[in-house]
Amino acid sequence: MAAPALAFRSVTAGYRNRSVLDGVDFAIAEGEFVSVIGPNGSGKSTMLRTATGLIRPGQGSVELFGREVSSLKPRERASLIGVVPQKLESPMAFTVGEIVMFGRSGARGRWGIPDPKDADAAERAMIYTNVLELKGRLFNELSAGEQQRAALAMALAQEPRIIMLDESIAHLDINHAQEVLRILMSINREERITVLLVSHDLNLAAQVADRMLLLDGGHLVANGSPGEVVREELLSSVYGCELRVRQDPYGGHPVVGGTLDTVTRRQGGRKRLHVIGGGGSGIELFRRLLIEGYEVTAGVLNRLDSDAEAARALDIPCALEQPFSPVGQAAYEEARLMVEEADGVVVGPVPFGTGNVVNLELASLALGAGKPVWIASGIAGRDYTPAREAERRAELLRSAGALEWPGLPQLISLILREADGPEA
Amino acid sequence: MEVCRPIPVVTAHKRVKALGLLLSIPLLLALSLLLGPSGIGFPDTATVSGQAILSLRLGRFFMGLLAGAALSASGTVFQAILRNPLAEPYVLGVSGGAGLGAALSILVGGTLFGAVGLPVAAFLFAILTLLAVYGIASQGGGAPSVYSLILSGVIVSAICSSFIMFLVSTADIAGMHTVVWWMLGNLQPASAESLLVSLLFIAPAIGALWLLAPALNVLTLGREMAHYQGLDAGLVTMSSLLLATLLAATAVSMGGMIGFVGLVVPHVMRALFGPDHRWLVPASAIGGGAFLVLCDAIARSLMPPVEIPVGVVTALCGGPFFLVILRRKMANAWIS
Missing domain, CATH: 3.40.50.450 (Rossmann fold)
Incomplete structure (x- = not known):
């Protein structure tokens, strides 16, 4: 059996003297589309940072495609994982083309002169994310939706085998959020790129994912299909509020709603x-x-x-x-x-x-x-x-x-x- | 509907601008040799005094070129790493430390500082200050954050300034005058050797920063993004901050605290050449050098036989000129 794309083995991790993740244990197979949900402060972002080697686990180990993350050279790491942040901020006036080309930093030579292979990868990424015609525009002048697509293009230009998104669709409107998710689903299906989507939007997360991970207080409390994770009692107790779950009449996936109406x-x-x-x-x-x-x-x-x-x-x-x-x-x-x-x-x-x-x-x-x-x-x-x-x-x-x-x-x-x- | 704007920085234009920048150097050399407090005109090399004047003017030209390049390249890097348009070479306390070293050397002097000479004392104190700033900022382990670096730089600077003010306030008139004049900046190199020593520090440091240019580009997106793009972000940050501080320390110890160059020239070069550090680092170095040489030429010929401190001229003459460029090209320079 092939090594999992990402495996956490009893990982405990955190910042300085504060532990955030506690004994987290899971494995994601290559080609899976997994979403991670959990309340604020449950450790989702910490999990993503640990997975990318930004934080070293205090205990346990994190493996990417069978290799310990901390043992990877920065360039090898960048060829395996691409990360789309919540919001990409470029204080300087780089164009979309230049920003996407940053995704090749790990791949190209020390002097940073892109060769045709780099240009091809960047162009392919821009075509996938539909930002090719924005190539010459200044990144800062784009709309939020266009910026997130450009950020996704930068991550795709790395030609990673797993792509991680940290609340990357959180402040997009429903149209742009769906567009980004559609791109993700298509690269997941066609290029077999593993996707790890951290999201607060329980419904989108349940709709797109093959599998869901639910974090609560640094513990992994559920790991299964959307139907297994998006359950009324489980989510109500984890999020600390009354929630209702019903089935979407079209897709059959679970849909979560609050109970503000009762108030x-x-x-x-x-x-x-x-x-x-x-x-x-x-x-x-x-x-x-x-x-x-x-x-x-x-x-x-x-x-x-x-x-x-x-x-x-x-x-x-x-x-x-x-x-x-x-x-x-x-x-x-x-x-x-x-x-x-x-x-x-x-x-x-x-x-x-x-x-x-x-x-x-x-x-x-x-x-x-x-x-x-x-x-x-x-x-x-x-x-x-x-x-x-x-x-x-x-x-x-x-x-x-x-x-x-x-x-x-x-x-x-x-x-x-x-x-x-x-x-x- | 959004209006599609043309590509803002065209490479062909950049080449023309770069050529113009390079050509300004020999023109400025000629200008520097013609101007001076002893009068306008090329010194008569047949006389001993003429030869002396020529060598003085040559020395100042090269010192201005080096110090300007060092300060401007350093400012460019600080602005990129700290992601802050107000960052300048002295932000990590280099000027305070160097000033304290210089004041001690001038006022306390004696066997300890007198022996090593003013530039060495200034340089050593600048480096000590830097180490103190890093030490304070790195409390708790790991690479210090941008904010803790800036904050501890400000604190250490303030402490150094207090010491300088204390020293100056207890000094006699002559000593006070010397310290103040040193701080205002003076580009006359002590000797050909000191010029050579500064070249040996400055040229490799700028070269190394140029090599780091692609990494600096990615670092403008923040350290976390740079990590995801396959950089050892902590290592690149620390090494480029150290190199930039080394540049500033060398410039300050040789020429005093010349302001404005390291803050504004990088902005202007970014407006002209765009934010790509592969262009920006060399352009800033050349532009900063040329600018300082020009300011120095003005400083020593405006009110002969009195020399105006070059630090006064940099801001007075450069300010309005750069304001015009920045107003027209701001979108290219910095957006936040």
């Missing part, structure tokens, strides 16, 4: 949720619920607690107790009234002690009144009461119908399902 739909009759937080566990919860369009109340919290401070900053009504004091009668009564007004109760990932375990009583009241309750999972690990009272109460809540949520995206979809349930 606007809720604007009419806003739901109110009461949050039981504390110790900083509620901050992200407050923010997220507000963004999703809910009214939020909170408590009982101790004054000066970071959640209490956040609630004050976000104008969230909050039942408050003195600092470092157990929850007293007055504050509890205030919180109970809030729960009565609320449409549901969310219990955050709060550590419970004897002082605040009484807050769980509020959740029982809500359940008793027929309102939904969502409890953050893993309460046993946060139970600091002597008699494991929090754990016991949570167990009772669960048996009475409270739902557990492992993370914010799941919580949001549970809440949505609850709200949509009767309608659907």
Whole structure:
């Protein structure tokens, strides 16, 4: 079997003392069209830089066509990989022809005088990318779409066996983005050039690729066909938001959509949720619920607690107790009234002690009144009461119908399902 | 609809311009030999004083040619590598270091600096400054980024300037005058030997930069792109910055801090010849040399018997002329 075009073998890589990629392991066969997706900061660009030898892996190895990348001479490397950047910037007034000819830097002699073979390669690349008639124009005077085609021509002029694109179509309009992708698909099919496309556009990535790699927090979390990778639960949890996937009626490939419609739909009759937080566990919860369009109340919290401070900053009504004091009668009564007004109760990932375990009583009241309750999972690990009272109460809540949520995206979809349930 | 513009730089035109540039050198040689504070006219070689004047004028011609070429080629390279139109030969602190070395040599003098002579002291301090700048910029390992280089260059320059000001402020009138005059620039070589030494530094450095021209072209797209195009980008960056700084240090230690040449001549040459460094490096060297020789000829004949510092003339006479060229040809010179 031929060596893979690109292989990452348990690669850990990053910058200075910050590791970005962690144990990434995959192989791409020659002639494949692979797209790489993942949220911002998931390590896509770092992966591309590691693949091109710009960053050396801390652990593991990167191989191009069976050869260790770091062992390649710069010129050999350039004859194997071409890279199209997000945006090519030429501060000086080079023409398109000159820029494309830069792609021959690695191939031609030291003095840089192009021979007919270089001119042929550059011309072929310009024909492929449809920039031949722009040859004499200044690169800087081209439109964004033309510039990206010229950048692609420069990479193709290297006559590489694998071409990598780093968000190269990110700021092109749909027409120009499709044009670039069409060029890529045709060189992939006709010249068997392997393509690695890093993209934020999940739909384009799914549409053009044979295979997709999904990165999250520096880990490779999925590696498979678009159908295997573009799945609702997987993408929703990786991107941390509710996403929907359906099949494209024409191509049959998966199509991803957001759920902004649910936010606007809720604007009419806003739901109110009461949050039981504390110790900083509620901050992200407050923010997220507000963004999703809910009214939020909170408590009982101790004054000066970071959640209490956040609630004050976000104008969230909050039942408050003195600092470092157990929850007293007055504050509890205030919180109970809030729960009565609320449409549901969310219990955050709060550590419970004897002082605040009484807050769980509020959740029982809500359940008793027929309102939904969502409890953050893993309460046993946060139970600091002597008699494991929090754990016991949570167990009772669960048996009475409270739902557990492992993370914010799941919580949001549970809440949505609850709200949509009767309608659907 | 976009209007299709013709190819902006035609090679045939470039050849004509290059020929014109080369032909200006013998004309300027003749001019240099005719002009001087001792009066206009070719010195009478029959007399001893005439021979002395001729040799002085010849020396200045060659020094101007060398220093101008060095500064201008150096500026061209700095602008390309730092991708910054404001970059000039002194951006990495060379002038500050050389100035400090010169001031120490003039004011403190004594056994330490007096023995090696002013140009050597200036050169050594320029190189020390450069090493300090690289050292600061490379903290954390790896090739330093463009920004950390510029920033540490500015900081080290400022420190050197403070030292110079301290030295000058505590000096007597004569010493102060000497330092200020040195800094304004003076192209009279100390001896034929010093001229030869500067030639030995400057010519190979310009030659080496010319060899790096194709790599410099690709580096204008940024270090990451150059890496993808098959260059050892870090190595090319470091070696061309070192060569450019060596050029600047040599020029400063021989002729003082002559400004303007290294900043503006590269821009003008880029306007005339386009951004291709295979043309630009030699054109800048020749253009910078010719420009400095011309300025020097004006400087010493405008108000005889007083000489105006050449650094004053470079900006005063060159400025308006170059503004006209740059306004007409800016699109060719720099776009960002």
